[in-house]
Amino acid sequence: MTRLSPYLFVLPACLILGLFVYWPIVYSVWLSVHRWDFLMPQPEFIGARNYVVMLTSGQFQNALWNTVLFTLISVPPTLGLALAVAVLVAPPTRPNRLLRSVYFMPTVMSAVAIGVIFDWMMNTEIGTFNRVLNALGLPAVRWLSDPDVALFSLAIVEVWKQFGYSVVIYAAALQAIPTALYEAARMDGARSWHQFRDVTFPLVMPTTFFLLILSVINGFQVYTFVEVMTQGGPARATEVILYYLIRVGFDGANVGLGSAVALFLFALLIGITVLKIVTIGRKVHYGYD
Amino acid sequence: MATIESAAGVVVTPSERGGMRAPLRVLFLGFLALVVLYPLWEIARISFLNPVEVNAADARFWPPTFRAYVEAWTGVSFPRYFINSVVVTLAVTLGSTVTAILAAYAFARAEFRGRDLLFLAVIGTLMIPNHITLIPNYLTFARFNLLNTFVCLIVPFLASGFSVFFLRQHMLTIPRALDESARMDGASTGMILRTIIVPLSWPAIAVVALFAFMGQWNEFIWPLLATTSDDMRTIQIGLRYLLRDQEGALPDWPLVMAGTMITLVPLLIAYAVAERHLIRGITMGSFR
Numbered sequence: 001m002t003r004l005s006p007y008l009f010v011l012p013a014c015l016i017l018g019l020f021v022y023w024p025i026v027y028s029v030w031l032s033v034h035r036w037d038f039l040m041p042q043p044e045f046i047g048a049r050n051y052v053v054m055l056t057s058g059q060f061q062n063a064l065w066n067t068v069l070f071t072l073i074s075v076p077p078t079l080g081l082a083l084a085v086a087v088l089v090a091p092p093t094r095p096n097r098l099l100r101s102v103y104f105m106p107t108v109m110s111a112v113a114i115g116v117i118f119d120w121m122m123n124t125e126i127g128t129f130n131r132v133l134n135a136l137g138l139p140a141v142r143w144l145s146d147p148d149v150a151l152f153s154l155a156i157v158e159v160w161k162q163f164g165y166s167v168v169i170y171a172a173a174l175q176a177i178p179t180a181l182y183e184a185a186r187m188d189g190a191r192s193w194h195q196f197r198d199v200t201f202p203l204v205m206p207t208t209f210f211l212l213i214l215s216v217i218n219g220f221q222v223y224t225f226v227e228v229m230t231q232g233g234p235a236r237a238t239e240v241i242l243y244y245l246i247r248v249g250f251d252g253a254n255v256g257l258g259s260a261v262a263l264f265l266f267a268l269l270i271g272i273t274v275l276k277i278v279t280i281g282r283k284v285h286y287g288y289d
Numbered sequence: 290m291a292t293i294e295s296a297a298g299v300v301v302t303p304s305e306r307g308g309m310r311a312p313l314r315v316l317f318l319g320f321l322a323l324v325v326l327y328p329l330w331e332i333a334r335i336s337f338l339n340p341v342e343v344n345a346a347d348a349r350f351w352p353p354t355f356r357a358y359v360e361a362w363t364g365v366s367f368p369r370y371f372i373n374s375v376v377v378t379l380a381v382t383l384g385s386t387v388t389a390i391l392a393a394y395a396f397a398r399a400e401f402r403g404r405d406l407l408f409l410a411v412i413g414t415l416m417i418p419n420h421i422t423l424i425p426n427y428l429t430f431a432r433f434n435l436l437n438t439f440v441c442l443i444v445p446f447l448a449s450g451f452s453v454f455f456l457r458q459h460m461l462t463i464p465r466a467l468d469e470s471a472r473m474d475g476a477s478t479g480m481i482l483r484t485i486i487v488p489l490s491w492p493a494i495a496v497v498a499l500f501a502f503m504g505q506w507n508e509f510i511w512p513l514l515a516t517t518s519d520d521m522r523t524i525q526i527g528l529r530y531l532l533r534d535q536e537g538a539l540p541d542w543p544l545v546m547a548g549t550m551i552t553l554v555p556l557l558i559a560y561a562v563a564e565r566h567l568i569r570g571i572t573m574g575s576f577r
Contacts, residue, residue: 006395006399006401007395007401009392010392010393010411012387012388012450013388013411014410014448015448016448020422021417024422024425027429028421029448031425085318100568101319101568102322102325102326103321104564105325105557108559109507111509112528113525113552114328114547116528117329117332119532125344168571190338193345224510228532238320245420246510255424273416278473
């Protein structure tokens with residue numbers, strides 16, 4: 001290659017990413033210290049006031065709490081279920097491969113389509129969920145219209161969509177565990193549960209940690225299910241950070257406050273990612289080589 | 290990653306991993322598969338019903354009514370949403386794949402000042418969540434009066450850090466001796482890319498294109514925010530409004546489900562065809 005040509009080759013990709021990924025971060029910082037709705041001709045510099053407004057706003061705190069709660073109730077079941085399933089479908093036999101690809105399918109479906117179908121199934125009067133409860137002789141639940149239940153209902157949908165991804169990742173990690181370790185464990189008289197506890201579980205720890213971080217990051221950015229199924233309701237019980245951001249920044253046209261919220265969420269997620277890099281870089285890997 | 294690959298293929302039976310008894314296992318896994326598949330069945334079943342039948346517990350979809358599909362296709366909006374999505378998805382798939390091939394080639398083969406820093410910046414985008422870009426990008430396109438255009442739906446997605454990374458990793462495995470001997474024979478850089486690198490990278494290129502296709506077809510937040518005129522909506526937005534366009538109005542469930550089927554079918558076909566490659570891409574991404 002000539003001296004210039006490498007730059008020409010990377011230019012299109014770098015230009016797009018610079019313009020639409022990196023520049024927005026800078027622009028967000030600038031916006032977050034200004035007051036601006038689309039009616040004002042000029043943004044007005046107001047220093048940290050957007051951040052103060054954000055942190056003291058009851059609606060923001062509610063959104064933050066809902067996001068944390070959603071993550072707390074959706075991530076552990078996802079990973080637990082995924083590990084249990086992965087242990088069973090890890091051997092690459094034909095039926096196992098088929099099962100894995102069935103479990104994985106929801107991850108390629110659009111969140112809107114999933115939201116639509118669960119909106120139907122969670123319908124109070126005619127939905128599948130209540131029909132099942134009914135058949136079991138249990139009382140109906142207002143899955144999406146009861147403020148105490150709605151966030152849990154969305155978490156169910158999240159688990160349904162996401163667990164197959166973790167199954168696939170876990171299965172790959174399990175296949176990498178040397179058979180010799182299981183043979184040794186058996187020789188020491190370890191029954192299946194002990195094999196899981198003493199061999200499988202510790203050895204997939206790095207994978208668990210990877211998936212944990214990834215799922216938390218995912219959970220913090222939940223939006224589409226909320227938009228499609230509950231619009232943040234009832235009574236803001238499912239209003240998560242990203243929904244709040246868009247309601248304030250777009251519907252409310254308060255781009256300064258919206259940017260402050262975006263940066264807050266961004267800082268939070270970068271913090272989690274850095275935590276992952278620092279810890280994975282060091283101890284979490286149980287080496288066996 | 291190396292350990293994963295070297296040990297992959299080692300077959301360990303479930304009992305060796307601490308599994309359960311076979312009948313219980315089959316029951317558990319089968320039930321779970323049913324839980325995953327049932328919603329798809331519901332979509333299909335309801336899409337063949339008449340609106341009045343939906344509320345009846347004993348509604349039967351056989352013989353099927355195609356009313357919902359006919360109505361979706363003969364309506365004003367839905368075909369338009371579909372076409373918009375096809376245009377945007379194809380443009381993004383093609384465009385982002387091409388920019389990724391070019392960049393990955395340079396990152397894998399050329400030595401140039403600032404290369405490592407630039408590459409770091411490219412894969413750094415994988416860590417940057419896209420919510421941060423929503424407001425600034427909206428304002429940028431608004432300033433240039435480009436909201437509600439194909440430009441604003443397509444251009445921000447014309448490059449992907451993942452695609453560049455994935456293709457570069459693949460290209461690094463192609464022996465350098467191949468392009469060096471071609472260069473000795475007088476081949477130009479562009480010719481080496483076209484005749485050696487690209488043909489040998491087809492599987493990886495297919496993975497990257499598939500990811501772009503699926504991601505873009507499913508894209509929701511950006512088109513929701515960046516389009517306000519009905520004729521620029523994409524199919525996911527259309528689906529969302531099919532479900533609930535006015536507050537309080539009850540959805541026409543068969544129509545909604547027919548719409549959902551139409552958005553899902555291209556995706557499920559792609560998935561059925563390329564599921565293995567897709568999963569390979571996913572697992573590779575996770576061990577970087």
